[in-house]
Each structure stands twice: as structure tokens, then as C-alpha cells.
Amino acid sequence: MLVACIQMEPVIGDKQANVARSLSLIADAAERGAELVVLPELANTGYVFRDKQEATALSELVPGGETTATWSDIARRCRISIVAGIAERDGDVLFNSAVVIGPDGYAGRFRKVHLWGDEKKVFDAGDLGFPVFQMPFGKMAVAICYDGWFPETYRAAAFQGADILCIPTNWVPMPGQPADRQAMANTLVMAGAHSNNMFIACADRVGVERGQPFEGQSLIVDRRGWPIAGPASREREEILIAEIDIRPGSRRGVGADNDVLQDRRPDVYAGIVPCSIAQPG
Amino acid sequence: MLVACIQMEPVIGDKQANVARSLSLIADAAERGAELVVLPELANTGYVFRDKQEATALSELVPGGETTATWSDIARRCRISIVAGIAERDGDVLFNSAVVIGPDGYAGRFRKVHLWGDEKKVFDAGDLGFPVFQMPFGKMAVAICYDGWFPETYRAAAFQGADILCIPTNWVPMPGQPADRQAMANTLVMAGAHSNNMFIACADRVGVERGQPFEGQSLIVDRRGWPIAGPASREREEILIAEIDIRPGSRRGVGADNDVLQDRRPDVYAGIVPCSIAQPG
Numbered sequence: 001m002l003v004a005c006i007q008m009e010p011v012i013g014d015k016q017a018n019v020a021r022s023l024s025l026i027a028d029a030a031e032r033g034a035e036l037v038v039l040p041e042l043a044n045t046g047y048v049f050r051d052k053q054e055a056t057a058l059s060e061l062v063p064g065g066e067t068t069a070t071w072s073d074i075a076r077r078c079r080i081s082i083v084a085g086i087a088e089r090d091g092d093v094l095f096n097s098a099v100v101i102g103p104d105g106y107a108g109r110f111r112k113v114h115l116w117g118d119e120k121k122v123f124d125a126g127d128l129g130f131p132v133f134q135m136p137f138g139k140m141a142v143a144i145c146y147d148g149w150f151p152e153t154y155r156a157a158a159f160q161g162a163d164i165l166c167i168p169t170n171w172v173p174m175p176g177q178p179a180d181r182q183a184m185a186n187t188l189v190m191a192g193a194h195s196n197n198m199f200i201a202c203a204d205r206v207g208v209e210r211g212q213p214f215e216g217q218s219l220i221v222d223r224r225g226w227p228i229a230g231p232a233s234r235e236r237e238e239i240l241i242a243e244i245d246i247r248p249g250s251r252r253g254v255g256a257d258n259d260v261l262q263d264r265r266p267d268v269y270a271g272i273v274p275c276s277i278a279q280p281g
Numbered sequence: 282m283l284v285a286c287i288q289m290e291p292v293i294g295d296k297q298a299n300v301a302r303s304l305s306l307i308a309d310a311a312e313r314g315a316e317l318v319v320l321p322e323l324a325n326t327g328y329v330f331r332d333k334q335e336a337t338a339l340s341e342l343v344p345g346g347e348t349t350a351t352w353s354d355i356a357r358r359c360r361i362s363i364v365a366g367i368a369e370r371d372g373d374v375l376f377n378s379a380v381v382i383g384p385d386g387y388a389g390r391f392r393k394v395h396l397w398g399d400e401k402k403v404f405d406a407g408d409l410g411f412p413v414f415q416m417p418f419g420k421m422a423v424a425i426c427y428d429g430w431f432p433e434t435y436r437a438a439a440f441q442g443a444d445i446l447c448i449p450t451n452w453v454p455m456p457g458q459p460a461d462r463q464a465m466a467n468t469l470v471m472a473g474a475h476s477n478n479m480f481i482a483c484a485d486r487v488g489v490e491r492g493q494p495f496e497g498q499s500l501i502v503d504r505r506g507w508p509i510a511g512p513a514s515r516e517r518e519e520i521l522i523a524e525i526d527i528r529p530g531s532r533r534g535v536g537a538d539n540d541v542l543q544d545r546r547p548d549v550y551a552g553i554v555p556c557s558i559a560q561p562g
Contacts, residue, residue, distance in 0.1 A: 113549050117538050129549050149476055149541055151432030152550045175536065176505050184475055184506060191472030194465055195430055224457050225465060255456065257398050260430055268394050268410050269433045 001137050003164070004034035005203035005240040007218040007232045012046030012209050015058060019044050019067055022084070023074055029239050030078035035137060039084035040205040041112075041144050041170040042096065048210040052094065055122045059089035062099050063106040072105045079103045081135050083142055085168035096123045098142050098168050100133050108133050110142035114150055116172075130156040138163040138246040145169040148185060148202075154192035158261060163246035164199040165192070171204050171215035183215045186231055194225030195260055197251060199244050206235050220244075223251065282418050284445070284480075285315035286521040288499040288513045290488035293327030296339060300325050300348055303365070304355055310520050311359035316418060319484040322366035322393075322425050322451040323377065329491040333375065336403045340370035343380050344387040353386045360384045362416050364423055366449035377404045379423045379449050381414050389414050391423035395431055397453075411437040419444040419527040426450040429466060429483075435473035439542060444527035445480040446473070452485050452496035464496045467512055475506030476541055478532060480525045487516050501525075504532065 006025045010018040022043055029037045041047065044067045049055040062068055067086055075082050081102050088097035088109065096112040096119060111126030112119075130153065133140045141157035141164075148154075148167055157165045171185045185202070193200045199222060206216040217231040220242040229242035253259035287306045291299040303320055310318045322328065325348045330336040343349055348367055356363050362383050369378035369390065377393040377400060392407030393400075411434065414421045422438030422445075429435075429448055438446045452466045466483070474481045480503060487497040498512040501523040510523035534540035 113546050114544055117536055120538070125546070126549070146539070146544075149535070150545060151436065151472075151476055152545065155432065156550060174505065175533075176507070178507060181507065184471075187468050187506065188472045188475065190465075191432075191469045194469065195432055224455065225468065226457070226459060226462065252456075254430070255398055257401070258427070263395055263427075264431060264433065265394050265406070268407070269437060 001036070001246070002032070002034045002241055002243055003036045003038070003201050003220060004029035004032070005038045005201050005218045005220055005229070006040070007204055007206060007216060007240070008040060008043065008237045009205060009207035010040070010043055010046045012048055013054070013058065014046070015044050015067070018046070019070055023070070025237070025239060026074055026082065027078070029241065030080050032239070032241055034080060034241055036081045036083070036135070038166045038201050038203040039082065039168055040203050041085035041168045042087055043085045043168065045087045046209055047170045047205070048212050049122050052122045055087055055094055056089065059087040059094050062086060062088040062097055062109050068099050068101070068106060071099065072101050075101045075103060076105060081137070083166040083168060085144060093124045094122060095126060096144060098144055100142060102135060107135070110144070112144040112147060113153070114146045116146040130160070132157065132160040132162050141165045143167050145171060148188050148192065151192065154196045154198065158196035158198050162198060164201060164244065167200060167202040169202055169204045171217070172212060173215060182231060183217045185215065186217055186219050189219060190221050190225035190227070193221045193223060197223045197254070197260055199223055199246065204232070206237060224254070282317070282527070283313070283315045283522055283524055284482050284501060285310035285313070285318045286482050286484035286499045286501055286510070287318060287320050288485055288487060288497055288521070289321060289324065289518045290486060291321070291324055291327045293329055293490050294335070294339065295327070296325050296348070299327070300351055304351070306520060307355055307363065308359070310522065311361050313520070313522055315361060315522055317362045317364070317416070317482070319447045319482050320363065320365035320449055321484050321486040322449045323368055324366045324449065326368045327490055328451045328486070329493050330403050333403045336368055336375055337370065340368040340375050343367060343369040343378055343390050349380050349382070349387060352380065353382050356382045356384060357386060362418070364447040364449060366425060374405045375403060376407060377425060379425055381423060383416055388416070391425070393425040393428060394434070395427045397427040411441070413438065413441040413443050422446045424448050426452060429469050429473065432473065435477045435479065439477035439479050443479060445482060445525065448481060448483040450483055450485045452498070453493060454496060463512060464498045466496065467498055467500050470500060471502055471506035474502045474504060478504045478535070478541055480504055480527065485513070487518060505535070
């Protein structure tokens with residue numbers, strides 16, 4: 001099957017234009033055969049909110065809001081799945097969420113677990129854990145941006161049997177990052193895939209918003225962590241497409257006698273880290 | 282302080298030559314100001330044993346064996362610390378170990394926790410967990426080669442307060458690895474450092490032994506995961522030296538408001554992975 005990551009440049013506050021642009025890019029990806037399309041974090045609203053008030057005005061119910069309905073429409077029409085970042089409102093609380101949509105419509109949501117920088121002034125931290133979604137093509141988990149800095153994110157997905165992890169993201173440069181270096185986020189994702197035998201598809205945004213530059217370099221990696229599409233450019237909107245094989249039985253160990261998930265030593269970890277990482281469920 | 286990683290080419294079975302070569306390289310590193318010198322995995326024996334009998338004949342008590350005594354001598358003379366791979370014998374059992382030596386002699390040992398490939402026919406898996414050593418310069422943890430494939434290794438070191446993780450290694454090419462690509466091990470180490478705010482110093486071997494090629498590409502990375510020495514070549518013996526700052530108070534978060542160790546969400550992990558990763562001890 002083909003997976004697409006859409007690297008785009010949302011404009012803060014212009015939801016109508018952002019959703020319209022996303023529809024055009026989704027249609028393009030679907031036409032090229034993608035069965036799963038990943039959009040960036042906060043794809044319909046932009047990222048750098050002035051305050052919670054501005055974010056609240058742009059937020060929507062998930063499901064029930066207009067953007068989820070619009071994305072569900074195109075998913076149904078094209079018979080595809082979509083994972084896309086959205087500002088979610090739930091009562092007075094906002095979440096930095098990703099909506100999961102299948103060919104038959106709304107399938108669930110993920111709420112960003114680890115908040116970055118000023119996000120804490122706007123959003124509550126995710127309270128739904130790391131759900132795994134049974135999609136038409138297989139088991140899929142979702143994480144958003146800074147969630148990928150935590151090896152527990154990849155472990156949570158892998159232990160629950162996810163074949164692919166989708167990461168809508170708005171990667172920003174890390175302090176002290178050498179200018180000529182590939183984004184550290186790319187490295188984290190490659191390592192997460194390799195150590196968990198899992199495909200990972202990251203859709204980042206580009207552009208500069210209210211002084212905040214973004215990294216681009218969207219990336220799709222295979223179960224070994226090697227790039228199979230991207231990294232994309234640092235500054236242009238583009239669509240990455242890669243073929244992935246997640247059919248049952250396609251999974252192979254990292255060596256003839258070694259499998260990174262089976263070779264774990266929970267007995268040892270438990271002796272060192274209090275209540276350590278246990279066996280996969 | 283300066284850390285050195287010695288990339289060398291041990292010869293299988295020729296302990297005398299290997300130790301002599303290591304002494305010359307250690308002296309060189311010490312002369313260049315290194316306070317801590319890391320040697321590869323199984324630096325005194327070579328790696329590809331024909332069988333357990335051959336490995337047993339080459340193994341030594343730790344401490345008590347000749348190689349540990351020789352390395353302790355040079356450490357005392359040069360007032361340095363050494364972490365070096367060694368085949369350890371303990372009764373009838375063999376371990377793929379690293380001996381830890383300070384300026385005053387033997388300081389402890391680490392036994393490889395995750396065994397790779399045919400190692401299982403020769404060695405028992407490590408039964409000492411991931412000890413953290415209080416060295417003159419700070420807290421240090423040790424891992425060997427395939428241990429670095431497991432995020433739990435880095436977490437165990439970080440949770441116990443290690444400022445630096447030393448990795449004696451004999452990296453081999455991964456199946457499916459594109460020939461022009463930097464070793465996946467480099468990626469795993471960069472990610473491990475970044476997600477745990479910890480220096481990592483890897484000393485790999487080079488050469489081909491009984492048909493098994495090794496990767497070289499020894500590497501020292503800073504707390505952000507960026508290389509500060511290396512990656513070394515794929516085929517030549519060489520010494521990497523880098524300056525690291527592990528003085529108390531030198532540790533900084535990954536962003537103005539973010540620290541990768543403090544930002545963990547054990548409450549969430551515990552809800553997903555049975556008996557999940559808990560708070561640092």
C-alpha cells in the first residue's frame with residue numbers, strides 16, 4: 001500500500017484557506033494512489049496562537065466540527081484514510097489533537113501527550129494515552145511532534161501491535177542545532193522505527209509563523225528506520241509517497257537470530273528502573 | 282575534560298598483540314590529555330570465536346586476570362580511567378564484559394545484557410543490570426554494542442544519574458542497510474543521547490574477522506545527540522578525542538521550558554504498557 005505525507009504551510013488563523021489547501025493536496029495524494037494520507041500538526045489552524053482565546057476561537061469539536069466533517073467527506077469520496085492535526089475543543093479544555101478518519105468516516109482521535117514550550121499555555125496534555133486504531137490496512141498508532149522525543153511513545157505503539165506510527169508534526173529547530181544538520185527529529189524517528197520494527201510516517205509543516213521557523217524535512221521510514229521517502233525540503237510544500245508492506249508475515253527480525261522486540265530483557269530493566277518497562281501486552 | 286574512543290582492529294586469538302596495541306593507543310590518548318579512554322568490545326581477544334572452547338581459553342577473571350592488571354597499570358601510571366571490552370570467565374560461565382578501571386585501579390565491570398547472534402552460543406547474558414559507576418569525573422554507565430538497540434539501556438543509565446554512557450562495541454552491518462549510509466548504530470546513539478540528555482562515547486573496532494566485517498564509525502556525541510568527534514572511518518584504526526562538560530549545573534533542557542527527562546508522562550505510559558516505565562529513581 002502507498003502512504004502519503006503532506007508537507008504544507010498552514011496560515012495562522014485562516015482555517016478556510018488551510019482546509020481548502022489540504023483538500024487539494026489530499027486529492028493529489030489520493031490520485032497518486034495513497035491509501036493513507038498524513039497531514040501536519042494543527043493543519044487547519046496554524047501553530048503559534050497569541051493566547052488561549054485565539055486558539056479557542058479556532059478550535060472545533062472532534063468529531064462534530066466542520067473540519068472533521070470536510071476531511072471525512074474527501075476520505076469517503078477517495079476511499080482513503082487520513083490522520084491530521086487539529087485544535088480540539090472539549091468543553092473549556094483544548095487539546096492539540098490528531099483526528100483519525102477511515103474510508104467510512106471518523107475513526108477516532110489522539111491527543112498530544114507531551115506538550116512543547118508555549119503549548120502549555122493553550123492546551124491541556126493528552127488524556128487518552130496512545131490508542132491504536134484498527135484501520136483497513138492494519139494497526140496504526142499516532143503521535144504528535146514532541147511525543148516523538150520519548151522512546152516510550154514508540155514502545156507504547158509497538159507493544160500494542162501497531163505496524164505503522166503516523167506523526168503529524170510542526171518540528172522547530174532545536175537549541176544548539178548545527179545549521180547544516182538534518183533535523184534531530186529525523187534521527188529520533190529513524191531510531192524509534194529501528195528499535196520497534198515499525199513503519200513511521202511524519203508530515204511536517206514549513207514556513208515561518210509569527211517569528212517561529214519550522215523544519216520541514218517530512219520523512220517516511222521503513223521498519224529498519226531507513227528513509228523510504230524524504231526527508232523533504234526545509235521550505236517547500238510537497239507530498240511524500242512511499243510503498244509499505246504491512247501484510248501479516250511481512251515483519252522480519254533485525255538479524256537472523258535477533259528481534260528487537262523479543263530480545264528485550266524486562267527482568268533486567270525491572271531491577272534497575274522502578275516498575276520498569278514490562279513485556280509487550 | 283577530554284574523552285577518547287580508540288577505534289582499533291583486534292586479531293582473533295592474539296591476546297598478547299591486542300593488549301600491546303591497546304597500550305600503545307591508550308598511551309597516545311593519555312598523552313593528548315584524555316582522562317577517560319574507551320576501547321572496543323572484546324578488545325583483547327577479538328570477536329568471532331569458533332566455539333565456547335576457544336572463547337574459554339581466551340577468557341579471564343575480572344578482576345584477577347592478566348589483561349585487567351595490565352590495563353590497571355597503565356591507568357595508574359597515566360592517571361586516567363579506562364572502559365574496555367573483555368571476555369570474562371566466572372566459573373564455567375563466560376560473559377561479554379567491559380572492565381571499568383579508574384586512576385586507582387579496578388573499579389567494576391559491566392556484563393552485556395542483550396546478546397547478538399552467535400554470541401548466545403558462547404556467552405551468558407549479563408546478570409549485573411546496568412550499574413552506574415562513580416568515577417573521578419562524574420557518574421558513568423556502560424553498555425556494549427547491541428545493548429544500544431534498546432531504549433531501556435539509555436533510560437536505565439539516565440534514571441540512575443549517569444552523565445556519560447560508554448559503549449565498547451563491535452558494530453556489524455545491519456541486514457538491508459544501504460551501503461552508502463552511516464551506520465544505524467550512530468543514529469541509535471544520537472537519539473539515545475538526545476532523549477536522555479547524556480553524553481555517549483562509542484569505541485568500535487574495524488576489519489574483517491573470519492568473514493565478519495565491522496562498521497568502524499566510532500562516535501562521541503554531546504547531550505543533544507550531535508557528534509562532537511567522529512564518526513570515525515569505516516576501516517582505519519584511529520583515536521577520537523572530544524571535550525565534554527559534565528560539571529554539576531552544566532546540564533540544560535532541550536528547550537526554554539522543556540526537559541526531556543522531566544517531561545516524561547509515567548501516568549500515561551503506565552495506562553498503556555503493563556507495569557510501564559516509571560519515574561526516574
